[in-house]
Amino acid sequence: MDIAQIVMYIMLFISLYFEVFLLITFFEHTDARKATSAPIKLTALPSVAVIVPCFNEETTVAGTLNSLLALDYPSEKLEIIAVNDGSTDATSKVLATFKHHPQIQILSKENGGKHSAMNKALQYTQAEIVGCLDADSFVESDALIQLMQHFKDESISAVTPSIKIHNARGLMQIVQKAEYGLAIFIRNVFASIDSLFITPGPFSFFRRSVIEEIGPWRHAHSTEDLEMCMRLQKNHKKVTNEPLAIVYTTAPATFRELFKQRVRWTYGFLKNAMDYYYMFFNPRYGTLGVLVLPISIISLFSAVFLFSTLIWNTLVLAAREVVRFQTIGLTVPSAQFDIFFINTSVILTVTLTLVILTLILMGIGKRLARDSFLSVDMPIYLILYGFITPLWLTTALYKVVANNGVRWR
Amino acid sequence: MRTLPWLKYLLAFVITALIFGTAIVANNFFNAKRIEQLRSIEEGISIDILSLETQFELLQEQSCASIFENPILSSQLDTLANKLSFAEARLGADNEEVLRLKQHYSLLEIKDLLLMQKVSDKCSVEPIFLLYFYSNEEGTCTDCTRQGYVLTELAKQYPQLRTYSFDYNLDLSAVKTLISLQGVPDDLPALVINDELYSGFKSIEEIQEILPELEERATSTATSTDEQ
Numbered sequence: 296m297d298i299a300q301i302v303m304y305i306m307l308f309i310s311l312y313f314e315v316f317l318l319i320t321f322f323e324h325t326d327a328r329k330a331t332s333a334p335i336k337l338t339a340l341p342s343v344a345v346i347v348p349c350f351n352e353e354t355t356v357a358g359t360l361n362s363l364l365a366l367d368y369p370s371e372k373l374e375i376i377a378v379n380d381g382s383t384d385a386t387s388k389v390l391a392t393f394k395h396h397p398q399i400q401i402l403s404k405e406n407g408g409k410h411s412a413m414n415k416a417l418q419y420t421q422a423e424i425v426g427c428l429d430a431d432s433f434v435e436s437d438a439l440i441q442l443m444q445h446f447k448d449e450s451i452s453a454v455t456p457s458i459k460i461h462n463a464r465g466l467m468q469i470v471q472k473a474e475y476g477l478a479i480f481i482r483n484v485f486a487s488i489d490s491l492f493i494t495p496g497p498f499s500f501f502r503r504s505v506i507e508e509i510g511p512w513r514h515a516h517s518t519e520d521l522e523m524c525m526r527l528q529k530n531h532k533k534v535t536n537e538p539l540a541i542v543y544t545t546a547p548a549t550f551r552e553l554f555k556q557r558v559r560w561t562y563g564f565l566k567n568a569m570d571y572y573y574m575f576f577n578p579r580y581g582t583l584g585v586l587v588l589p590i591s592i593i594s595l596f597s598a599v600f601l602f603s604t605l606i607w608n609t610l611v612l613a614a615r616e617v618v619r620f621q622t623i624g625l626t627v628p629s630a631q632f633d634i635f636f637i638n639t640s641v642i643l644t645v646t647l648t649l650v651i652l653t654l655i656l657m658g659i660g661k662r663l664a665r666d667s668f669l670s671v672d673m674p675i676y677l678i679l680y681g682f683i684t685p686l687w688l689t690t691a692l693y694k695v696v697a698n699n700g701v702r703w704r
Numbered sequence: 705m706r707t708l709p710w711l712k713y714l715l716a717f718v719i720t721a722l723i724f725g726t727a728i729v730a731n732n733f734f735n736a737k738r739i740e741q742l743r744s745i746e747e748g749i750s751i752d753i754l755s756l757e758t759q760f761e762l763l764q765e766q767s768c769a770s771i772f773e774n775p776i777l778s779s780q781l782d783t784l785a786n787k788l789s790f791a792e793a794r795l796g797a798d799n800e801e802v803l804r805l806k807q808h809y810s811l812l813e814i815k816d817l818l819l820m821q822k823v824s825d826k827c828s829v830e831p832i833f834l835l836y837f838y839s840n841e842e843g844t845c846t847d848c849t850r851q852g853y854v855l856t857e858l859a860k861q862y863p864q865l866r867t868y869s870f871d872y873n874l875d876l877s878a879v880k881t882l883i884s885l886q887g888v889p890d891d892l893p894a895l896v897i898n899d900e901l902y903s904g905f906k907s908i909e910e911i912q913e914i915l916p917e918l919e920e921r922a923t924s925t926a927t928s929t930d931e932q
Contacts, residue, residue, distance in 0.1 A: 311723060316716035323712070489706065531706075581706030586713070615849070622850045623857045623908060635741060635787055639734040640794070644727040 381406025480660030518563025
């Protein structure tokens, strides 16, 4: 067995271990999930401020604000703060059409990034709970009330929703639809073991008192949502998830846009991981410290390694076929089937098990967010994502090593 | 300080190890089955060769047609070669079982070759024999892969061509004797076509040129089949 094979076995073992661990955790917390999905009482709801940072969102911001106004939540307890973060398009004109709405406050500032927009809005509200909705996202009418029920528990500092792709069209968005299904599952399981390390931009909510205690949003390498959650975890604040709070986000439609977004996310994750390095392998932070964070980093490297191996094997195979063609020309392959030649290697069997397990986790994620267990986007994701993910992972790794920054937009 | 669910970590580890273990056991089981099947094919071929030899001893010239044009044995040897090559790739060229099977296969090839030579003498038939010497050792035969493609394609096009492949480095005295008898150099690939030695890669066209009777026989077989 050569070194590459040993590394391959280790990577596969870690990946499989993590998926098995997630599945066990999911079934372990079935009762807790049933308890939280009980009917919601509309009494004693907290006051909420939803901040909408806008930077050149002329086409989507009206839809975002309208979906917030349609929320099933007492209007006297809900305020919406739209912050124009130095947009250079017609965002300010679109926002102006909402300026007379009693629930909406419009603020304007020079461009400074999403974190600065959040912090400015924070100064203009006294709401007990504050949250954010990206100006390219939309919410289901019961999303807020689903999230707010968790704040009845005084120990909860933040709640995250389930994010789905708005109107998925085209290959790139369809692939992300499946990926977001898997993310719903993972977020839910992570929440049940106090291991969430991202409070996503679209519709995550925070107890205002906690933000005041641990400090406002930071630039955090253009991933303020990740850093805020890491800081919450560092301070042992509880972050949970509500899978029935559905938020729709506009996903990148082209590979170029997706690539840019993911390089930013991965770069931000790696840089924040460096800033919070002391949480890794640290039992003070529970499963997040000893398992979730280290495996999240390892998975980046294993994806790059598995991808390189796949590419290398494909190239070797292609080269062999080219030589065959050059030697004997085009030939018809033998159509004979013999069970003897079926590949039963350990690597292939474990990889197939991993693929099946991933499909199951993805299906569970979709069910949690009221979608069907199986859908056509799942196999497309499995086929395509293995090839494209390592591209942005490698780029982000390079940027971290070369210390090249990334931009928010 | 949060408490760590060690029991759950352990349970996940045990399940993962079980999945891995099952994959390893299953792979070993199927590999053992493959070896078993290879052994059984070799035994079958061995019996067939012995039977043909005996038949030839008993009937001499009367059995010419049935022995010389026995396509079953030739195709059995081809099937065995394919399966052996797959097993070699899966289990490794150093695997003892694979090496033993390969030695046995080479012996069967030599036995078949000798029998066919004997039959062709007695039956006054000009056979088309092709002996192929290759090496799997890295860097020792860069053209062996290409030569393999050529011979596989030729065998497909001309079923009457009897090809015998030998690993030049196989630790088997019979193969070493054959190499020395034919005067095969270590400049591989090497072909022995109807007792003539050719060193280096030979394309389909070059072999067709060396063996024009291949085309003739293919045509005559086709004609006789058409007439039937």
